[in-house]
Amino acid sequence: MNHRLSDEHEQLRRTVAEFARDVIAPVIGDYYERHEFPYDIVREMGKLGLFGLPFPEEHGGMGGDYLALGLVLEELARVDSSVAITLEAGVSLGAMPIHLFGTQEQKAEWLPRLCSGEILGAFGLTEPDGGSDAGATRTTARLDEATNEWVINGSKCFITNSGTDITGLITVTAVTGTTPDGRKEISAIIVPAGTPGLTVAAPYSKVGWNASDTRELAFTDVRVPVRNLLGERGRGYAQFLRILDEGRIAIAALATGLAQGCVDESLKYARERKAFGRPIGANQAIQFKLADMEMRAHTARLAWRHAASKLVAGERFKKEAALAKLYSSETAVDNARDATQIHGGYGFMNEYAVARFWRDAKILEIGEGTSEIQRLLIARELGLADLNGAR
Template sequence: MQRTVFDEDHEAFRSVLREFIATEVVPVYGEWESAGCVPREFYRKLGKLGILGLGIPEEYGGAGETGFRFNAVIAEECARAGVTFGGASAHLALPATFVKYTTEEQKRRWLPGFVSGELMTAIAITEPGAGSDVAGIQTTAEPSADGKHLVLNGVKAFVSGGAQADLVLVTCRTPGSEQDDRRGGLSLIAVDAHAPGVTVSAEQATIGLRSSDIVEMTFTDVRVPVTDVVGEQGKAFACLADIFPQERLGIAVGSYAHAAAAVRFATEYVQERTAFGKPVAAFQNTKFTLADCKARVDALQAVVDRALEAFDAGQLTAEEAASAKLYCAPAAARIVDACLQLHGGYGYTTEYPIARLYADIRASQIFGGTNEIMRTIVAKSMGL
């Protein structure tokens, strides 16, 4: 079935991106994984290519895209090559927040660097004791004596891109929280990652996403100018509610992309590998397994394409985004697992990209709100 979600501009972008990944990423990706991050210069290359400015208005140097389809192309092409852009994934998730919730002064101060890669960003929501329960955040920001700053204290975990970020959006609790409203009093503040009191721990050792600098960050009496509050103070939960649907759509798209790439890798492998005197592809079990995987990838694609169309039309609800993630993430994980099995023992080595896909895809059922939380959201939308 022909896809209709992408037009000529998307496909032209795909062609350029595929060549860029083949020349600039694939040959050195193993080095990035060993280092635990991508070189900072790579972000500037993404900026020159226009990737970092996709969702930023033209007056600040961006492309002014409001949809998610170009982001979907990025996810598909990275998965196709078995790579990621490291911490840039977090940066790419934030244009909507910066555009919608920042003041004009903040836009002019931050967005040009955001587009060029000179100012890399990350978002810090999760804490050691508060993951999917965002309302349980304990990090605080109290007014300074002069009233010109907020004094930030707390610890954030699993900050993607945190080691190389220049500006971190931190969700914290500010004065005004109502005891009967756990969501009240949450604020979003932009913190200079190089300011006194900001400490980036060693990389949190994850089983996948090895090129992403996923770190823990500690904030000790960090003085943040009140002019760096993003959105209305005490109203961060509404801002986060805007972020989550796009984030969950991105996870659904990435899950589909991983599954499609896994089928491609497995199909190529079984045609080259021989066993008992004939190609592994000649065995009925191989054919049936890959046929099942292909059919499931088609189903994933249908869900993702429909969600992309709804998002770009401004019609994708939080419940629908949660449903897309809930379906795509575990379904893709099962497909990748089956494709790894067809690689035999070599599938369990880092020699083949299927192993990387296998480790990376597991995070999709945790990040962006666990799938248990997605079930709660979907069930609630059903009146349950």
Template sequence: MSTIHRLPHWLGEEHAMIREAVRRFADKEIAPHSEELWEQETFPYDIWRQAGELGFTGLPYAEQWGGGGGDWLSFVIVLEELARVDCAVANALMANSTVASLLSNYGTSTQKDLYLRPILEGRQIGSIGLSEPDAGSDAANIATRARFDGERWVIDGAKTFISNSGTELGGPVVIAAVTGTRADGKKEISNFIVPSDTTGYQTGRKLRKIGWRASITHELFFENCAIPAENLLGERGAGLRQTLAQISTGRILIGALALGILQGSLERSVEYMKTRRAFGRAIAEFQGLQFKVADMATHAHAARLMLYDAATLKDSGVPFDMQASQAKLFASEQAMQAAHQALQIHGGYGVMAEYPVARAFGDAKVLEIVEGTSEIQRMIIARAALA
């Protein structure tokens, strides 16, 4: 193993084997198509199916429902290695996992068999509909409503920035909607499972992004969208609590994507510096560029330790909210910095879209926004530190 990608000494043999398997898959099956996926902004269906067959899509979930029965540390490693090559592909698995967590933790046996199993096995793709035009970080401000007519739930509203939506593989969207008013005057919010072929559910325009271009993102619209009463997920009024309970896990997974970009930026920079010559010698001999690589390597190692620690805490069943926010904050900001420096090292080639460093630059910026901006993470960390 290269010294620029050294594993923590305490990592088990099983985790090391998973890393090598995913790295081979990413290099062989994803890397050759990454530029095309970026240019055409198309979802990699063949890659998704292969990932499902290899067990990557359902790795940390129960085998009873089509999962792999693995741990969250293993899934972090999977996302890290995929994002090292193409963050959009890794994000598809990450977003699918958020839906899977909601269904796994709060769904009935029937709901799990109908909706969880297909997305864990890679036959369908799940999405989560929380964000709205006026409800991003302020999730409690959602306006989409659901009313019960005695037999069915009827949903009206709109969602935006929804990853994995509108794909040809279908799959459910789990959405949050206002179902009434609580005793304290605040909105009562519940979660619902909406199958992709439901009448009144429509995919809006495809949203174009500076990064994650192969990760399909749409607006969603619901107009008199009627679903069976049994498509309520968990208890009525528990929707916001259910969703917020998954956020810390999501922050670990976003951090894993950031670590992948950080590691990829480091590896590409080292390779380029060893082969590119200027002023009669390899640019790897220039101290100014050496310092950039030194910082990348140090930050990648630190981010990996933070993320693996947070994932291990989750696997152990102990609180990990603060560690998740710290890991997400550090990894995402250092990924942005590494992508910037990698582009600088590549010079004119770095701004050309056919070079992975250019594509990683846009991907990295997205990671400072999703699952809570850097500012939100600092608020959470400060609140915990001052408690």
């Protein structure tokens, strides 16, 4: 693996780093404290083409790859995770299912507006009683042959980008029947925003990611045309497993950005803050803590880039994605804790970025598959699942 970025990738990284520093950093703290979605920032991200990065130009995208998306997410999260997760969910969960599994008509209808940032897409997977057991889906979709419509009933929770003023669609997983062996047949269906019967709850009161949109959804006899089926009927479970595998690389890049942001802020503070007549960075205890933080962020970066390189090359990447997501999310939590400690009492004050980083870090060990699920996936990839039936 060549760890050097191409000139094109490096230019993209620099451009987004400058955007994050000059446009996002000065204002995002106020959005965060007001729990307000940053529409103007999202609009500027759309103008930069960030929502269309990994999609083909024929559908309004930039013709880039998943490495480019990861670089952007890392640089955004280095300053703020609310903005980064808005992009990550909009691309990986909102537009990617349409790109991978949609018909030509569905792609033509949705992708240009998703790629431009004119609208956001959401992915309705998690349910109140489901959590990590995504196969326990209870939401149903019944085919009404008289009207040629799907009739959807059920609920989803923790859905990012599902209730903004620019949300355009929600892809919903639902039980559409029973397989020959008696299991649930799960399919994915596109539900346009504003469809009658779709109820979008008020935003959650969250610990972190306070400038992003996260809501619960209810479906009461929601009717959409049969053509809104995304991909093959009964393949919804397999489809969202692929979406999650790719999304874990994106979350790993985001977590790496948060971890590096903790290093950035702590280095600056260690040089400026004086105690006992000298900068606290002169103390070996602070130096060692920062060295460990940099080591973890660097290793996390190598992990997500390695997983992305395998994805871009068309190689199997499930284990590498799980490794990257597990390590980088735990690195984000560790670095946020250490950054807060370095800042002392100021680290507990919301005016400092590390307080925001600390609040944002923990969800990274939960969303897109918990740390426990990542360890399970890695163990399976090592062949240990075969031992369950051994005697």
